[in-house]
Amino acid sequence: MGSPPIRVPRWPAAAPEGPDFAAIRAEFDVPEEFPAEVVAEAERRAAQPRLPELDATDVPLVTVDPVGSRDLDQAVHLAARGYGYRISYAIADVGAAVDPGGPLDAEARRRGQTLYNPDRRIPLHPTVLSEGAASLLPDQLRAAALWTIDLDADGEPVRVDLRRARVRSRAQLDYASVQAQADAGTLPDPLALLPTIGTLLQERAAERGALELGTPDQEVRATPDGWALVFRGDLPVEGWNAEISLLTGRCAAALMLDGGVGVLRTLPPARPEDVARLRLLAPALGVDWPADVSPRAVIAGLDPGRPGHAAFLEEAVTLLRGAAYTAFEGALPDQPGHGGVGAPYAHVTAPLRRLVDRFGTEVCLALAAGRQPSPELRAALPELPALMAASDRRTRDVERAVVEATEAWVLRGREGETFPAVVADAEDGRGTVVLDDLAVRGRCTGEGLRPGTRVRVRLEQADVGTRTVRFALAGPA
Structure with missing residues (x-):
């Protein structure tokens, strides 16, 4: 929507062990x-x-x-x-x-x-x-x-x-x-x-x-x-x-x-080509989109708990560019x-x-x-526009780096293990998956990745220093 509430974490009295x-x-x-x-x-x-x-x-x-x-x-x-x-x-x-x-x-x-x-x-x-x-x-x-x-x-x-x-x-x-x-x-x-x-x-x-x-x-x-x-x-x-x-x-x-x-x-306003791309993607993700219904009405009726709907919502971010x-x-x-x-x-x-x-x-x-x-x-x-654009960019970069470092931290030492996940997006054998249990998003490779499908993925790399997490497709869920 517009300006979401600013998230304020509860800071621990003493920071636990983890990324720097x-x-x-x-x-x-x-x-x-x-x-x-x-x-x-x-x-x-x-x-x-x-x-x-x-x-x-x-x-x-x-x-x-x-x-x-x-x-x-x-x-x-x-x-x-x-x-x-x-x-x-x-x-x-x-x-x-x-x-x-x-x-x-x-x-x-x-x-x-x-x-x-x-x-x-x-x-x-x-x-x-x-x-x-x-x-x-x-x-x-x-x-x-x-x-x-x-x-x-x-x-x-x-x-x-x-x-x-x-x-x-x-x-x-x-x-x-x-x-x-x-x-x-x-x-x-x-x-x-x-x-x-x-x-x-x-x-x-x-x-x-x-x-x-x-x-x-x-x-x-x-x-x-x-x-x-x-x-x-x-x-x-x-x-x-x-x-x-x-x-x-x-x-x-x-x-x-x-x-x-x-x-x-x-x-x-959302670009017509982005709306058209989402409309083409909808059937594959189990999203019903009648011809006379607006993107907002479709999105309002989705359940983020369903893998296909969650993947559709990930893709819908393009409407807010x-x-x-x-x-x-x-x-x-x-x-x-x-x-x-x-x-x-x-x-x-x-x-x-x-x-x-x-x-x-x-x-x-x-x-x-x-x-x-x-x-x-x-x-x-x-x-102000340039000042805020620079500040927004730095904030996004830091927040993304913090999450990526934490993703690598919670997965360190577990290389070779497989995890249930949902494919959020994919194209030409590369995509993004979301793990079921750890709230981790990561890049994944493998033929057969399709948005909205449930799969098992194998952890290939978890490097805290480079903030890198990589998975490979291990098979269907």
Whole structure:
């Protein structure tokens, strides 16, 4: 879809034996420690917070994040309003703590985003801000950009208000606990309407043609026996919560497009040739695709637990090629939409963890107040796409290297063993397989590899140093 929730691992008190993740970060030039002048500025800002005049501490906001999170960007309150709903969504006001052109700003531009590794997080801002004075921690007075979005009974926005305000979160909640409360019908009052509103927003997304693949993420976790790999899917509550963020991003994009200035997260529509290729692949993978049904509708009906469907979802990633950041002023972008969201969309809800969100929020605050963004803010916008592209590329490279090193680690010494697996993709005797029991993806060779089929594969190589795992087809499952 658009901007999925940022995964936050639970870091172990002491890292178990395993790959050298610090060496991977060094290989990709990840900046780990902050320069002294950056830390000094962050400490000054933390000691003297800039709080807005508007007092919204009467709104009983709560945060919902993975267990153990400290960098809390968003706090929410949901309420019924006449024949519709009101969403109060407070976003950490990082712009109140970071001066354009100062040391904090320069370092954030160098980093681009918070990087989450299995052994530690490498934050965008010093933790005195990102996990302290700027974070929407419970029972603390904080500066926020407060979005108030009124929806009609169908979940369509009918009024949007944005302004700086001081807020106070009432509680820090986590996804698993909130899901248990939703299942039991005991959600706390600020979130009681989350299933209703989240479902409405998902229905509207389906009508727009928004595309959600729903493929499980490959995640590295600490266990008593060392690092392990798991496949993790979203809980329903995570999907509902993500819809609130996506709605806010759509409202932000509308403000920017109406005001003629901003930076959008864009994704072109799926290319016809990619859709045609998937349609040809569908029958072989046991996927029913009637002629008059959209790709989104087909994908929504798939079961990732079925090997053929899982392989189809792996291939469907090609429909989401070409995501970018698009800055503009004056002339509107030729392609302002986001194919995953099904509408124009902007990143504004994670400023503690992603550079572009601070600038997007500042643009929206100015436009919502009826004025143009400052010259220094407008001058920064054209630089953001390249900064974010470089940061995204480094993050992808590091995350992939971490997973590949862990795959090799968990398989080391088992060369020659065979494993049950599913073929995810294959062409000309080469492909990718997913092991049944170890959440490992690896390259495989062998005539007869066909996407969506169950096979047995023999481990040929597991080299932690080169992060290489290779399999050979051993026969049918």
